[in-house]
Amino acid sequence: MGAKFTPKQTLRVIEKEGLLREVMVMKSRHMRLSQACASYKDGHYELSYSFADDETMDYETLRVNVGLAERVPSIHNFYSCASYYENEMRELFGVKIELIEPDYRNKFYRIKAETPFLPEDAKAEQKKEEAEISLNGADSDLDQEQAARDEKQAEKDAAAKKAADEKKAAAAAEKAAKKGAQ
Amino acid sequence: MDVKAKKRSVVPFGPQHPVLPEPIHLDLVLEDEKVVDVIPSIGFIHRGLEELVNRRDFNQYVYIAERTCGICSFGHGLGYVEAVEKLMNVEVPVRAKYLRTIWGEMGRIHSHLLWAGLMADAFGFENLFYQCWRLREKNLDLVEMTTGGRLIYSVNKVGGVLKDITPDMQKVILNNLSEIEVELKDIYKTFTTDYSVLERTRGVGVLTKEQVHDLGACGPYARASGVERDIRQLGYEAYGDLDFEPVVSTDGDNFARCDVRLREVFQSIDLIRQAIAKMPAETDLSVPVKGNPDGEALVRIEQPRGEAVYYVEGNGTKFLNRFRLRTPTFANIPAMCETMKGCNYADIPLLVVTIDPCISCTER
Numbered sequence: 124m125g126a127k128f129t130p131k132q133t134l135r136v137i138e139k140e141g142l143l144r145e146v147m148v149m150k151s152r153h154m155r156l157s158q159a160c161a162s163y164k165d166g167h168y169e170l171s172y173s174f175a176d177d178e179t180m181d182y183e184t185l186r187v188n189v190g191l192a193e194r195v196p197s198i199h200n201f202y203s204c205a206s207y208y209e210n211e212m213r214e215l216f217g218v219k220i221e222l223i224e225p226d227y228r229n230k231f232y233r234i235k236a237e238t239p240f241l242p243e244d245a246k247a248e249q250k251k252e253e254a255e256i257s258l259n260g261a262d263s264d265l266d267q268e269q270a271a272r273d274e275k276q277a278e279k280d281a282a283a284k285k286a287a288d289e290k291k292a293a294a295a296a297e298k299a300a301k302k303g304a305q
Numbered sequence: 306m307d308v309k310a311k312k313r314s315v316v317p318f319g320p321q322h323p324v325l326p327e328p329i330h331l332d333l334v335l336e337d338e339k340v341v342d343v344i345p346s347i348g349f350i351h352r353g354l355e356e357l358v359n360r361r362d363f364n365q366y367v368y369i370a371e372r373t374c375g376i377c378s379f380g381h382g383l384g385y386v387e388a389v390e391k392l393m394n395v396e397v398p399v400r401a402k403y404l405r406t407i408w409g410e411m412g413r414i415h416s417h418l419l420w421a422g423l424m425a426d427a428f429g430f431e432n433l434f435y436q437c438w439r440l441r442e443k444n445l446d447l448v449e450m451t452t453g454g455r456l457i458y459s460v461n462k463v464g465g466v467l468k469d470i471t472p473d474m475q476k477v478i479l480n481n482l483s484e485i486e487v488e489l490k491d492i493y494k495t496f497t498t499d500y501s502v503l504e505r506t507r508g509v510g511v512l513t514k515e516q517v518h519d520l521g522a523c524g525p526y527a528r529a530s531g532v533e534r535d536i537r538q539l540g541y542e543a544y545g546d547l548d549f550e551p552v553v554s555t556d557g558d559n560f561a562r563c564d565v566r567l568r569e570v571f572q573s574i575d576l577i578r579q580a581i582a583k584m585p586a587e588t589d590l591s592v593p594v595k596g597n598p599d600g601e602a603l604v605r606i607e608q609p610r611g612e613a614v615y616y617v618e619g620n621g622t623k624f625l626n627r628f629r630l631r632t633p634t635f636a637n638i639p640a641m642c643e644t645m646k647g648c649n650y651a652d653i654p655l656l657v658v659t660i661d662p663c664i665s666c667t668e669r
Contacts, residue, residue, distance in 0.1 A: 132603065155518055160631070162618070171616075180536075182603070202521065204636070206639075225344070230346055231346055232668075233330070233346050233348040233349060234348040236351070236353065
């Protein structure tokens, strides 16, 4: 009897600049986005986007190697489900994917463990590269928007903390005064 | 004319909820009773199992891969060993392939019956829930008899399997399956004809074939929308020798999902019968595996919930560099969120259950 299909399984390494074009080609060929994932390897990220052809059962993977602080475009315009994989890649591995829609802003995975899952030296390297990008003025609009939001949130948190401290101090003073009166 | 803007409110759903066997959180944006948007979040039971592959021998990791989830445990073990075997060019004995197929199908029966019970419980049909789980118990007895475990089988190893199914066991399996089949017919009839069941399932949460493709859904969830895709057709293990067609329905609603999953239980019973009839009488259950994995391999298998993707990358040592598992539930979450939009708030529990959520797998 044998298998009904004899599928091909291929892997192609492409440049980051060609990612959107290749994904568009996959979409035009009616391929389904089967999975996307990131892994850290030798000082860079390996991003894999796998597409399945449900007619022939062929399976094609596009591999993009990017630096730790390098920006990667989102492919959600072609595949709406890609945003879930991209949110995962960004939250768990720290891949700098831009303009994901919907963007869950680090709330998709509610885990206690510290992220990104990178070796300590890689984390330091990532911060260094990010600082360099920032110094060169290459921050994306998204980063600026995020930084503004973070700043606003920090101000809000500080104000709330101050109010809580004041309330606590007032309550303690009142308690002490009551005790003194007794 | 006084036009009032509809008031929107956000209602949290989960991570603790009566219909949820495992925790997932949804922020439901409602306009009156209608759901207009869904914001999911996961990760409550994230254990970092993928990362553990760097610290365990690739042979030991088979047992960790199995423990990714208690429901589809056999499938995870199978997917992992298949990927490592592909990486190391290991050809397992034919009998081992048949045994894996039989256990894989037993796992599917157990998973689908568990789901049917949860579905019945979700729409408040407690008696049906008891009947589904009672039937599932008979299948679990078969698993226990053949593997020694009820949920964690631990029979896979890189290069083959650890246990055999003797002719006596085969007779018991065939007898029990006949009993399960008879009783399952009544359950199937109730799910597909009972008025109160149909009220909750017909026309609810419709997903079209095009949406399935765009949203990357898989498994029975996709087949219920008319997608004729079953990864078992790739012919891995002994599936290439067995005669079967994907179970498909075209309605794309909750009813179709019940219909597909229950018909798949009948199909699994048939596949086990075929596998027992065709299984060769070899004595070897495994082949010795020499060396360490090097390079990368990707394998797809059909889990009870759909297509699962296993990727392994070796570096020539006994520890693998990377293990990646894309579970069917993760692939079905985008479609689930899409079907919820426009539905009533009261239908949300059923819509969550119809993807057969397996959150342990998803969060790894």
